[in-house]
Amino acid sequence: MRSSPWGPEASKVFPCLPVAYLGLANPTCTMPPVRRTNFGENQTLQPAAAYTPANEAEVLSLLERHRGQQVRAVGSLHSWSEAILVDGVLLDLRRLHTVELDSEDDQLVATVGAGCQISLLLKELDRQGATLPSLGLITVQTIAGAISTGTHGSGRHSLSHYVVGVRLARYDAASGKAVIQDVNEGADLEAARCSLGALGIILSVRIRCREQYLVQEHFREYSQLSDVMRAEDSFPLQQFFLIPWRWSYLVQHRKETEQARSWHASLYRAYWLIVMDYGLHLLILSFVRWTEIRSLVRLTFRYVLAAFAVRNWRVVDRSSSMLVMRHEAFRHIEIELFVRRNHLHEALRFSKDVLLVAGGKEAELSKENQAWVLAQGMQESLAGLYDQHCHHYPICVRRVIPDDTLISMASGAGEDWYALSFISYARPQQRAGFLLFAEFMAASMSRMFDARPHWGKLCPLGPKELNSLYPRFDEFRATCTEFDPDGVFKNSWTAALLDSEGITGESEPV
Numbered sequence: 022m023r024s025s026p027w028g029p030e031a032s033k034v035f036p037c038l039p040v041a042y043l044g045l046a047n048p049t050c051t052m053p054p055v056r057r058t059n060f061g062e063n064q065t066l067q068p069a070a071a072y073t074p075a076n077e078a079e080v081l082s083l084l085e086r087h088r089g090q091q092v093r094a095v096g097s098l099h100s101w102s103e104a105i106l107v108d109g110v111l112l113d114l115r116r117l118h119t120v121e122l123d124s125e126d127d128q129l130v131a132t133v134g135a136g137c138q139i140s141l142l143l144k145e146l147d148r149q150g151a152t153l154p155s156l157g158l159i160t161v162q163t164i165a166g167a168i169s170t171g172t173h174g175s176g177r178h179s180l181s182h183y184v185v186g187v188r189l190a191r192y193d194a195a196s197g198k199a200v201i202q203d204v205n206e207g208a209d210l211e212a213a214r215c216s217l218g219a220l221g222i223i224l225s226v227r228i229r230c231r232e233q234y235l236v237q238e239h240f241r242e243y244s245q246l247s248d249v250m251r252a253e254d255s256f257p258l259q260q261f262f263l264i265p266w267r268w269s270y271l272v273q274h275r276k277e278t279e280q281a282r283s284w285h286a287s288l289y290r291a292y293w294l295i296v297m298d299y300g301l302h303l304l305i306l307s308f309v310r311w312t313e314i315r316s317l318v319r320l321t322f323r324y325v326l327a328a329f330a331v332r333n334w335r336v337v338d339r340s341s342s343m344l345v346m347r348h349e350a351f352r353h354i355e356i357e358l359f360v361r362r363n364h365l366h367e368a369l370r371f372s373k374d375v376l377l378v379a380g381g382k383e384a385e386l387s388k389e390n391q392a393w394v395l396a397q398g399m400q401e402s403l404a405g406l407y408d409q410h411c412h413h414y415p416i417c418v419r420r421v422i423p424d425d426t427l428i429s430m431a432s433g434a435g436e437d438w439y440a441l442s443f444i445s446y447a448r449p450q451q452r453a454g455f456l457l458f459a460e461f462m463a464a465s466m467s468r469m470f471d472a473r474p475h476w477g478k479l480c481p482l483g484p485k486e487l488n489s490l491y492p493r494f495d496e497f498r499a500t501c502t503e504f505d506p507d508g509v510f511k512n513s514w515t516a517a518l519l520d521s522e523g524i525t526g527e528s529e530p531v
């Protein structure tokens with residue numbers, strides 16, 4: 022199977038994009054080095070120069086032209102972390118977006134241009150009866166951006182795990198010339214599968230695919246976590262939501278199925294779009310941004326919100342429709358913390374305790390958790406959080422099977438990981454309370470449960486604390502040094518991360 026849906030010239034594919042933006046007015050593909058902000062409007066990029074190269078040769082010639090300067094690539098700027106920052110030369114690889122699907126040793130493998138958005142990739146794979154083995158909630162990310170931060174869904178490995186080859190542009194250490202290297206095996210591949218842009222410029226990604234499949238889904242509500250976890254055997258793709266202020270679990274039970282697509286699947290899609298993607302979110306926005314009445318938030322979450330999820334409506338649809346939503350429809354900010362399965366119960370109890378304090382409903386955590394906070398000397402941070410943030414979004418919990426990577430959040434053999442996500446829809450200038458909460462959660466949960474923050478979301482830990490969470494971080498650092506001895510592919514955030522040693526005894530101050 023082989024196809025290349027896009028011609029060599031992106032201008033033919035995207036005739037409506039502004040010429041200046043694609044850089045077509047200028048043979049060197051220069052974009053004006055204007056300020057850019059990310060989706061969450063919490064990061065600003067101020068590159069000295071910006072380009073949208075059309076092919077690999079142009080990437081190499083840009084690297085030659087800017088030898089010795091900082092060079093970083095970005096994708097769709099849907100990360101919230103400092104991993105996306107660039108103040109030197111910015112490369113936007115949106116014009117490298119071909120897709121080729123092949124069969125290798127009975128395994129479907131797609132070779133995908135680095136700047137190809139997941140939505141385009143899925144469309145092309147679907148046309149050939151295939152799909153990705155794992156999907157996040159949205160599809161606007163680029164493939165290179167998605168794997169670089171360990172993007173994941175529920176019930177599978179993260180996307181990074183399925184990568185079998187990464188084609189990188191970097192500088193040769195001996196000659197100093199810009200070269201292309203294919204990374205196909207060993208620790209180098211494990212590093213390249215999730216590399217925060219620190220190994221070089223990703224030109225294309227080879228990723229395992231599978232035949233398109235169908236997923237059956239239905240909602241149910243539970244009061245006990247143990248019941249939710251028991252259902253995992255029957256519904257391995259499930260994800261669930263802890264509903265704040267109601268403190269029950271709303272579960273999206275999901276499993277692969279051989280059944281045919283439901284006749285009412287299109288109706289279900291319309292329900293998701295109108296009721297969940299827009300209706301529910303507009304209701305949340307109305308409390309958080311327009312009225313700001315906390316008691317209304319709590320009452321709605323306690324009595325109204327769960328009614329949005331129609332229980333026991335069993336629907337079968339294509340995986341690439343069922344597993345995603347329009348979560349990018351409204352601007353928001355998120356922190357996501359990964360804990361191992363044996364910590365999940367305690368981590369959710371701790372989260373609830375902290376949310377009660379942050380929401381001004383309790384002055385202290387429950388006895389055990391409060392004693393732990395005291396022992397860690399974190400009582401002042403906790404006191405500072407009191408009544409600062411009324412949580413207003415379901416806490417999504419997704420299971421991620423351990424990855425064969427060096428530093429994706431689910432890296433390392435052993436138990437499954439569970440990602441707990443905390444989201445705020447407050448306006449960018451009104452996020453102070455949520456940011457305090459996110460800092461406290463990252464600092465406490467990393468110490469208590471070795472919780473790892475998602476690399477692409479808010480990541481409010483110091484470099485030492487971050488790299489201590491990854492047993493193979495030294496190998497990652499060594500690979501980065503080998504691939505980028507002069508450190509030109511680092512920004513100041515990845516530099517601090519890569520230059521620091523892990524914590525051996527004392528923790529960094531919160």
Ligand SMILES: Cc1cc2nc3c(=O)[nH]c(=O)nc-3n(C[C@H](O)[C@H](O)[C@H](O)COP(=O)(O)OP(=O)(O)OC[C@H]3O[C@@H](n4cnc5c(N)ncnc54)[C@H](O)[C@@H]3O)c2cc1C
Nearest residue numbers: 094096097098099100157158163166169172173218223477
């Ligand atoms: C609404 C929303 C929903 C989300 N849902 C999920 C979810 O369900 N699951 C999940 O895990 N994450 C999710 N995310 C996070 C998102 O998937 C990651 O942050 C992802 O990295 C964003 O991809 P991007 O293309 O926007 O890359 P960017 O954010 O632009 O870049 C991310 C990193 O990739 C590097 N990079 C990009 N392109 C290249 C290249 N060509 N060469 C080298 N390095 C490169 C950048 O330097 C940067 O370090 C969500 C984000 C948003 C805003």
